Amino acid sequence: MTLSQISRQMAAKAIKPDTAAHKWHVFKDIREARELIGATDRGLAILNALLTFHPETTLAGDAELVVWPSNEQLMARANGMPATTLRRHLAVLVDCGLIIRRDSPNGKRFARKGRSGEIEQAYGFDLSPIVARAEEFKDLAEAVRDEKKAFRVAKEQLTLLRRDIVKLIDVGIEERVPGNWGRVQQSYQAIVGRLPRSAPRQTVEEVCMDLHGLCSEIRDVLESFAKTQNLDANESHFGRHIQNSNPDSISxxxxxxxxxxxxxxxxxxxxxxxxxxxxxxxxxxxxxxxxxxxxxxxxxxxxxxxxxxxxxxxxxxxxxxxxxxxxxxxxxxxxxxxxxxxxxxxxxxxxxxxxxxxxxxxxxxxxxxxxxxxxxxxxxxxxxxxxxxxxxxxxxxxxxxxxxxxxxxxxxxxxxxxxxxxxxx
Structure with missing residues (x-):
């Protein structure tokens, strides 16, 4: 038991009776935000199995949200997961605050029913955090989706900048535009070389900023040269035409x-x-x-x-x-x-x-x-x-x-x- 687990149990007990959540919608949010929550893939497979033991699709705050499957039943619904792996990842789900253990005196999982057939006491895994933290999980999933979108945009921008700079350098070399293009290529390689194999979004954006500056400088040089060529083609500006003939005419x-x-x-x-x-x-x-x-x-x-x-x-x-x-x-x-x-x-x-x-x-x-x-x-x-x-x-x-x-x-x-x-x- 930890203080964080105690605080989560307190939040679960404070659920309003009219609170409800669609268990599969919440599970989808948890799956998208699993890295922020701290859950593992195996842990999510166990959580998915635990949710199947609850008969209702909508989890209500005033309903009994404890499920009590045996390890054998859980292992079967978790695609034959070994018992040691099952116990380890159940502990991960508890640490993440996705479920709460409701242990019986002898450690077994079961439910005691009354004469009318209603469940009076259940020992097993409490799913109330799924309802209590549904909005939190939704916000985390939205943040993850925004981060993925920003990362995708940054990588697209990186690809476009790299393609544009390579093409602009080729134009400068082929058109014989004045400039140290070898040094420009070295600068480009130095900037791109800062990218690791798996770069975070912040690194990609920093590299994009440097590449954008380099691309702007190259464009300025090419545009200035193009303007000069246009003036040269006007002949009235310079008043001469340079001829390239074979013999050297040197007086x-x-x-x-x-x-x-x-x-x-x-x-x-x-x-x-x-x-x-x-x-x-x-x-x-x-x-x-x-x-x-x-x-x-x-x-x-x-x-x-x-x-x-x-x-x-x-x-x-x-x-x-x-x-x-x-x-x-x-x-x-x-x-x-x-x-x-x-x-x-x-x-x-x-x-x-x-x-x-x-x-x-x-x-x-x-x-x-x-x-x-x-x-x-x-x-x-x-x-x-x-x-x-x-x-x-x-x-x-x-x-x-x-x-x-x-x-x-x-x-x-x-x-x-x-x-x-x-x-x-």
């Missing part, structure tokens, strides 16, 4: 980007541009030399190197440069210098028929120490200064307004002196 000035050996730094290098110091290029100089890359930046503004890298990722597919060529350039000269190189190629895209082949050529030269971004940027700056000089010659005699002065390339005196120094032949 003499393009060879000056990296044709000669720059690694040695000896006296044989007579190009004034190539004699500039070996240091990182300022972002402002790169943008002065390659202003058209700003078109591809978000908001048309590049303030940091990461903005230039993002614009380069957009320019790469527009120039027809394959992901492998871009990846190789980043590995050889670094992401920052690869972005500068691509900005220079984009600046002169109208003079380069095969941008992908040209980038691979520059990457090979950089691997051999024959190419760096300084000469390329300086050559573009010098070309821009020459164009400005020609414009000044043609416009001499006319006053320049403030807007024309604002568009002119501004460089330092030392850099201007270095760019204007004649090259030795």
């Amino acid at each position: 003499e000035s393009e060879y000056s980007f990296g044709k000669e050996d720059e690694a040695g730094g000896n006296a044989a290098e007579t190009d004034n541009v190539r004699s500039l110091p070996r240091r990182d290029l300022p972002l402002g100089i790169v943008l002065d030399a390659c202003p058209e890359i700003r078109e591809l930046a978000q908001g048309g503004v590049i303030r940091h190197w990461r903005d230039l890298l993002a614009a380069a990722e957009v320019a790469r597919p527009m120039l027809g440069i394959s992901p492998s060529a871009w990846r190789e350039a980043c590995e050889v000269i670094g992401e920052q210098h690869a972005a500068i190189t691509l900005a220079g190629i984009y600046q002169r895209a109208g003079q380069i028929n095969n941008a992908g082949g040209y980038l691979r050529s520059l990457t090979d030269r950089a691997r051999d120490g024959k190419f760096s971004t300084w000469p390329m940027v300086m050559a573009l700056l010098r070309a821009k200064l020459d164009a400005q000089k020609a414009a000044d010659t043609l416009d001499r005699g006319r006053s320049n307004d403030a807007a024309e002065a604002g568009d002119r390339l501004q460089v330092s005196d030392s850099l201007l002196k270095s760019l204007q120094r004649p090259k030795s032949r």
Whole structure:
């Protein structure tokens, strides 16, 4: 005997006489909520057998609810359950508060009837908790059904998210959308790998939240790229068409980007541009030399190197440069210098028929120490200064307004002196 059993007996005694419950409806609720109640499958089989010994389908609070079958009868109706198993699971039913033992002085189960045939005293198993706790069992069963429904919805959402993310990653790879798709796949596998073989609903929902965030990020990238492609198809926005032809059309000035050996730094290098110091290029100089890359930046503004890298990722597919060529350039000269190189190629895209082949050529030269971004940027700056000089010659005699002065390339005196120094032949 335990205190919980005593409290359940008190609740059973407090049943109102007019209370009634359909025994099979209550048994169905108990079966659905058996895990919350603590019942076992064998215990439910015994309870089902006990209910069959009560002649009435509706159990009333004012009726005699004690049944007294022998162990042999119970074993027969419980599909031949062994006696030891029967006793063990009868104890489980008592502990769960589904039945109450009404023991006789000698431990036997029987009923004593009066002269009129009515039962005066019965010893066996009291089924009154079935009536007393009918509403409780109904609420527990409803909670279990709601939990199963929520779990089913979570698993369906998980399946849809996994399918959508795999398809979106495939689209990004096949359409050559800029991005580190290998890293995206690793992130997806890491999230899915947190799912155990039998995951609870809370774990499934947490994984779904992370997958939903990843799916939203992938969609944003693909939608942004699709918008860029639509703008590119409009031709009026960019005003050029990149052609992919077999031969590399590289002019003499393009060879000056990296044709000669720059690694040695000896006296044989007579190009004034190539004699500039070996240091990182300022972002402002790169943008002065390659202003058209700003078109591809978000908001048309590049303030940091990461903005230039993002614009380069957009320019790469527009120039027809394959992901492998871009990846190789980043590995050889670094992401920052690869972005500068691509900005220079984009600046002169109208003079380069095969941008992908040209980038691979520059990457090979950089691997051999024959190419760096300084000469390329300086050559573009010098070309821009020459164009400005020609414009000044043609416009001499006319006053320049403030807007024309604002568009002119501004460089330092030392850099201007270095760019204007004649090259030795």
